[in-house]
Amino acid sequence: MNVNIDTAALKKAQHALNYKDAISRIRTCHEELLEAEVRLIEARSDVAGLTSRNQDIHRRLEEERGKARAAEEASARVHESAKRALEVCQEIRSDPDNAKYLERFTAVSPDETVERLETEIAAEEAKLEFVHANNPNAIRDFETRQVQLDKLKEKISDAEEKLETIEQKISTARGIWEPALDKLIEEISEAFSKNFEQIGCSGEVGVHKDEDFDHWAIEIKVKFRYDWLRAVGCNRTTLTSCNRDNEPLQKLDQHRQSGGERSVSTIFYLMSLQSLARAPFRVVDEINQGMDPRNERMVHERMVDIACKEHTSQYFLITPKLLTGLRYDKRMKVHCIASGEHMPADHRKLDISKILAIRRAMVAVG
Numbered sequence: 001m002n003v004n005i006d007t008a009a010l011k012k013a014q015h016a017l018n019y020k021d022a023i024s025r026i027r028t029c030h031e032e033l034l035e036a037e038v039r040l041i042e043a044r045s046d047v048a049g050l051t052s053r054n055q056d057i058h059r060r061l062e063e064e065r066g067k068a069r070a071a072e073e074a075s076a077r078v079h080e081s082a083k084r085a086l087e088v089c090q091e092i093r094s095d096p097d098n099a100k101y102l103e104r105f106t107a108v109s110p111d112e113t114v115e116r117l118e119t120e121i122a123a124e125e126a127k128l129e130f131v132h133a134n135n136p137n138a139i140r141d142f143e144t145r146q147v148q149l150d151k152l153k154e155k156i157s158d159a160e161e162k163l164e165t166i167e168q169k170i171s172t173a174r175g176i177w178e179p180a181l182d183k184l185i186e187e188i189s190e191a192f193s194k195n196f197e198q199i200g201c202s203g204e205v206g207v208h209k210d211e212d213f214d215h216w217a218i219e220i221k222v223k224f225r226y227d228w229l230r231a232v233g234c235n236r237t238t239l240t241s242c243n244r245d246n247e248p249l250q251k252l253d254q255h256r257q258s259g260g261e262r263s264v265s266t267i268f269y270l271m272s273l274q275s276l277a278r279a280p281f282r283v284v285d286e287i288n289q290g291m292d293p294r295n296e297r298m299v300h301e302r303m304v305d306i307a308c309k310e311h312t313s314q315y316f317l318i319t320p321k322l323l324t325g326l327r328y329d330k331r332m333k334v335h336c337i338a339s340g341e342h343m344p345a346d347h348r349k350l351d352i353s354k355i356l357a358i359r360r361a362m363v364a365v366g
Contacts, residue, residue: 181207182207184276185206185207185218187276188205188269188272188273188276189204189205189206189272191271191272192204192205192220192269192272195271195272195302196268198298198302199264201222201223202222202223202249203220203221203222203223204220204221204249205218205219205269205272206219206221207219220251220252220265221252222249222250222252222257222265223249223250224261252265258290259289259290260290260291260292260295263287263289263291264291264295264299266287267302267303268299268302270282270284271302271303274306274313279313280313281313281314281315282315282316284303284315284317285318285319286318286319286320287299287319288319288322289319297323297326300323300326301326301327303315303317304328304332307332308331336352338352
């Protein structure tokens with residue numbers, strides 16, 4: 001009897017182990033099924049994207065084919081026009097009356113153009129019209145216009161000389177201030193890059209140069225890496241598309257970067273100007289809006305370090321809220337402005353000193 005019980009217990013234990021193994025295999029299969037479903041969703045998304053891209057490629061291909069057909073038609077028209085021109089030339093050469101002109105037309109200068117020949121023809125036709133009209137004032141008018149033309153040519157020559165002189169002056173002046181400007185921007189860029197390195201990102205400042213000096217501008221380029229994106233809350237699904245580690249530096253604008261990224265870039269640029277651009281004070285309005293807590297603390301700490309140095313500009317930071325636990329300096333002052341519809345009728349009842357005293361007492365008791 002005991003042997004049967006032991007045997008049954010062993011079988012029960014073996015079945016329990018088999019059941020455990022089966023449950024483990026089922027769990028593994030379920031995880032693989034979930035992973036396969038995720039991959040299926042990603043694959044369908046890739047298929048949709050590739051399908052859209054393929055349609056765009058087909059559309060562009062049809063456009064290029066249309067351009068090719070138009071080019072072939074234009075080529076055929078030009079070829080036909082050249083064929084007719086060749087036939088006309090052959091007829092002219094075969095005419096004995098044109099023999100005395102052939103030498104001139106067979107030795108045409110490479111600089112000769114159809115437009116220039118047409119201009120000469122038009123000039124000769126104009127002379128013929130003067131002759132045929134038997135206008136006695138034609139020669140006098142021609143000489144008057146020739147004098148005017150000579151004066152205009154002289155003015156053009158003087159203007160060209162003045163333009164050359166001005167260009168030389170511009171070149172001389174540019175040779176002085178452009179290197180100084182490049183050096184200044186290089187110093188700003190170096191400070192800007194150091195500030196960006198502290199948040200694990202990259203940035204630089206340069207000058208956009210154009211032939212028109214009105215279009216010259218300061219150009220800020222930045223690149224925010226994976227750690228930044230994780231800090232601002234990108235989840236695992238979007239991190240793959242948000243990650244910019246392998247991208248080059250991008251120009252700072254409202255289309256490429258988010259509001260928080262632009263705010264961090266702006267304040268770091270202002271801090272880069274601290275030792276170069278002298279100003280009695282700077283006002284920063286709600287620069288922390290849109291920043292994640294990590295970078296708000298880092299930017300605030302950098303502002304405190306720079307603004308509280310000796311012989312530096314004063315900073316006014318205007319904001320509706322601040323994080324708790326920020327670092328402050330003994331040279332800083334905090335002004336809290338109380339206003340709004342919930343203010344007591346008697347403003348003297350709102351005593352900030354008493355409120356702070358109550359808060360300190362509560363903290364001490366706690």
